[in-house]
Amino acid sequence: MIPSWRPDAGQARWLKVALFLLCLAPFVRLGWLAWHHGLGANPIEHITRATGWWTLTFLMITLTVTPARKLLSQPWLLRLRRMLGLFAFFYGSLHFTTYLWLDQFFDVGAIIKDVIKRPFITLGFSAFVLLIPLAATSTNAMVRRLGARRWQWLHQAVFVIGTLGVIHFWWLVKKDITEPLIFAAILSVLLGTRVVYRLRDTRPEARNRSVVRPYPRGRGAPSRGKA
Amino acid sequence: MLIRRPSDIAPSEITPRALFEDRRQFIRDAGLFAAAAGLAVTGVHPRSARAQTGKGFPNLKKGAYPIGEASTPFKDVTSYNNFYEFGTGKEDPAENAGTLKPRPWSVSVEGECAKPRRWDLDELLKLAALEERIYRLRCVEGWSMVIPWVGYPLAELIKRAEPASKAKYVEFTTLMDPKQMPGQRMAVLDWPYVEGLRIDEAMNPLTLLTLGLYGDVLPNQNGAPVRVVVPWKYGFKSAKSIVRIRFTEQEPRTAWNKAIASEYGFYSNVNPQVDHPRWSQARERRIGEFTKRPTLMFNGYGEQVASLYTGMDPKKFF
Known part of the structure; x- marks a missing residue:
C-alpha cells in the first residue's frame, strides 16, 4: 500500500491551483x-464535440475520486472532488451553450422539438x-444547510448523470x-467498484458509515483514513 | 438528346505524362523556384498545391445546372470528408489517404449488359467531354458544401455497355484493399463499400461520373481516381474510388443500408420533411456559414429528378 500522504494547508492550496489550471487547459x-x-x-x-467530450471526461474523473481514495488510501483526494465536479459542470454549460447559441441560434421552436x-x-x-x-449545492454553506446525509443523497444523482x-x-x-x-466501460468499472464496496461492507452500521461528510465544519476533508 | 462527341485527346496526354505522374516533384521544384524568386509559398501542402494549379484539365467547359452559389473553399472540400476507408473522423481521410494509389486504375463494367468490359482510367478520361459541374453536396449528418466537380454524365458510360432489359439497378463497388485503405481493417462497415441506384436514376443527366474537382484530378480523400456524384441524394449514396459497376435485376444491398437499415434507405433522397430517426433533416449547416440554412427538397434539384419518384411515398422509400 502507498503510504497515506496528507498535504498541509500550503501544499493543498498549490495542488488546487495546479489542478485548476490543468482543468482549464482544454478550454x-x-x-x-x-x-x-x-x-x-x-x-x-x-x-460541440470537444466540450461534450470534456464534460463526460470530467464526470468520469470526478467519479474516480472515491474509488481512488479508497484503493490508494489517499483520503485527501476528496478535497479535489468539488473542483473536478464543477469543471464537469463548466464544460457541460459550454456544451449546452454551444448547442443553444451556435448550433440552434436560440431557435426556441427547433430546440423544443x-x-x-x-x-x-x-x-x-x-x-x-x-x-x-449539484453545482448549486456545492458550496460549504449549502452542504451545511442540507446536512451531510441529504447532501449525499442528492449528489448520488451524479451516477444517473454519468449514465x-x-x-x-x-x-x-x-x-x-x-x-x-x-x-461505457470506464463508467461500468467506476459504478461497479461502488457496488463492490457496498456489498463488502456488511457491518450493521454500514449504512451510516457510507455517509461521508463531504466538507465538515472547519476546514479540510474528513480525516477518516481508510473507509 | 444532344450527344457530344468525346474529345480525342485525353487530359493526361495534354499534361506531359512524366509531369502527371510525378507532379509532387514538379511542385517541389516549382516551390523551390518560387521561393528563390522571393515568393511566399511556405505552408502550402503539396497535395493542395497540386490541385490548386488547376492545370489538370485545361479548357473545361462550364457545365449545365448552374446554382449561383459560392463554392466551398478547396481547403474545406479536401480536409473535411466522410470516407470511412481511411478512418471515421472527418480529418482522417485527408491524413490517411496517401496510401491510395489512384494509378494504374481500371473500372470493370459488368452484369446484365450486352457489352461488359474493363475500362482503363485513361480511357474513361477521354470517353466523353469533361465538364465542370458545380453541385450542392448535402451530407446525411446535416452539413453541406458546394463543389466544382469535373466529369461527365454517367449515362455516357452506361450507354456504351448496352444494358439489358433485366438491368433494373446499377451497383457501384469501391476498391477493397486494406493496405491502400487502412480503415478497412476496422469492421465499421461491411467492406467493400457498395452503393447503388435505380437505372433511371443512374441515367439521369445530373448523375456525374466524376474524375476531378476544382479543375484537377480528384484528391485521394475525395474518392480518387473515379467516383460518382448524385447531387439530389445524401452524400453517402455517391460511391468513391470505384472499381466495379454492375447492372443487376435486384436492388443492390448497399453498405449503409446493411449497417443500419432503419436509418439509411436505398433511395436516401435529400428531403427536409423526412427526418433521420435520430435527428432533423429540415436544416443544414453550409460549411463556412454560421447559421443553418433550410434544406431544399431533392437538394434543390427537384426540377430535374422529382418526376423519377411520382407516386412513391418518400417516408416509405426513404
Whole structure:
C-alpha cells in the first residue's frame, strides 16, 4: 500500500491551483484554436464535440475520486472532488451553450422539438438539468444547510448523470461507437467498484458509515483514513 | 438528346505524362523556384498545391445546372470528408489517404449488359467531354458544401455497355484493399463499400461520373481516381474510388443500408420533411456559414429528378 500522504494547508492550496489550471487547459486550447482558425471546416461541430467530450471526461474523473481514495488510501483526494465536479459542470454549460447559441441560434421552436423528438438530445438535456442542482449545492454553506446525509443523497444523482451522458454520446454517433464504448466501460468499472464496496461492507452500521461528510465544519476533508 | 462527341485527346496526354505522374516533384521544384524568386509559398501542402494549379484539365467547359452559389473553399472540400476507408473522423481521410494509389486504375463494367468490359482510367478520361459541374453536396449528418466537380454524365458510360432489359439497378463497388485503405481493417462497415441506384436514376443527366474537382484530378480523400456524384441524394449514396459497376435485376444491398437499415434507405433522397430517426433533416449547416440554412427538397434539384419518384411515398422509400 502507498503510504497515506496528507498535504498541509500550503501544499493543498498549490495542488488546487495546479489542478485548476490543468482543468482549464482544454478550454484554453479551444480558444487558441478558434483564434488561429484551427477548428477545421466545421468549427461549431468541433466545439460541440470537444466540450461534450470534456464534460463526460470530467464526470468520469470526478467519479474516480472515491474509488481512488479508497484503493490508494489517499483520503485527501476528496478535497479535489468539488473542483473536478464543477469543471464537469463548466464544460457541460459550454456544451449546452454551444448547442443553444451556435448550433440552434436560440431557435426556441427547433430546440423544443429537438428535446422532445430526439432521444439523444432528451438525454443530454436531462443530464445537464440534473447537474444544475449539484453545482448549486456545492458550496460549504449549502452542504451545511442540507446536512451531510441529504447532501449525499442528492449528489448520488451524479451516477444517473454519468449514465445519461454516456448514452447521449452513444446515440448520437453514426456508426463508429468505439469512443462511447470506452466511456461505457470506464463508467461500468467506476459504478461497479461502488457496488463492490457496498456489498463488502456488511457491518450493521454500514449504512451510516457510507455517509461521508463531504466538507465538515472547519476546514479540510474528513480525516477518516481508510473507509 | 444532344450527344457530344468525346474529345480525342485525353487530359493526361495534354499534361506531359512524366509531369502527371510525378507532379509532387514538379511542385517541389516549382516551390523551390518560387521561393528563390522571393515568393511566399511556405505552408502550402503539396497535395493542395497540386490541385490548386488547376492545370489538370485545361479548357473545361462550364457545365449545365448552374446554382449561383459560392463554392466551398478547396481547403474545406479536401480536409473535411466522410470516407470511412481511411478512418471515421472527418480529418482522417485527408491524413490517411496517401496510401491510395489512384494509378494504374481500371473500372470493370459488368452484369446484365450486352457489352461488359474493363475500362482503363485513361480511357474513361477521354470517353466523353469533361465538364465542370458545380453541385450542392448535402451530407446525411446535416452539413453541406458546394463543389466544382469535373466529369461527365454517367449515362455516357452506361450507354456504351448496352444494358439489358433485366438491368433494373446499377451497383457501384469501391476498391477493397486494406493496405491502400487502412480503415478497412476496422469492421465499421461491411467492406467493400457498395452503393447503388435505380437505372433511371443512374441515367439521369445530373448523375456525374466524376474524375476531378476544382479543375484537377480528384484528391485521394475525395474518392480518387473515379467516383460518382448524385447531387439530389445524401452524400453517402455517391460511391468513391470505384472499381466495379454492375447492372443487376435486384436492388443492390448497399453498405449503409446493411449497417443500419432503419436509418439509411436505398433511395436516401435529400428531403427536409423526412427526418433521420435520430435527428432533423429540415436544416443544414453550409460549411463556412454560421447559421443553418433550410434544406431544399431533392437538394434543390427537384426540377430535374422529382418526376423519377411520382407516386412513391418518400417516408416509405426513404
